[in-house]
Amino acid sequence: MSSTENYEKARGRAEVKYAFFAHVGVYAAVMVLLVIVNLLTSPGTMWFVWPLMGWGLAVALHAARVYLLADRESIVDALTRRELRDSRHDGYDERR
Template sequence: METNYAEADRYYEAQKKVAEIKKFYQHLTVYLLCNPIVIVVNLMTSPGYLWFIWSLMGWGIAIVLHGLKAFEFSPFYNKEWEERKIREILEKENKRQIWK
């Protein structure tokens, strides 16, 4: 019976992972479709100042961060970091319980 729960957990985690990757691709698609419009608007309204670069860079950084998270390449907040923080919080909570 335990195997069924483990298998169900693995399936659920895989579903969440696929949903996160799907959201990333949707975000990337919107980026790729909207930015040509932004560029055209910039060039038509104020070709002397290319402000679309700021839009491309800002949104591009968000896309990169989203991709890192979706494909689990995050160097900062990965699973090991989560486990360390959980242990740290539990240890603090245990110390509080001891002193009460």
């Protein structure tokens, strides 16, 4: 893999992580706003927990995609490169 390909892959991972942190920041800001609105308008009913849980699930799934599945993809890429390298050497023993 060339340095340009490595750079593009690293840049892509950085952009995905940046998008995730932007998602978390917007989520936090909106949730704070919803808590304030809820407490000022109807303090007897805590309705802000429903969007907090719903959107929180979306943020959790986004985190899983960014951090858990990215590792899986890099493992698959490494195995694919290994298989390609091994297939080039079929029938040839380098130790001979």
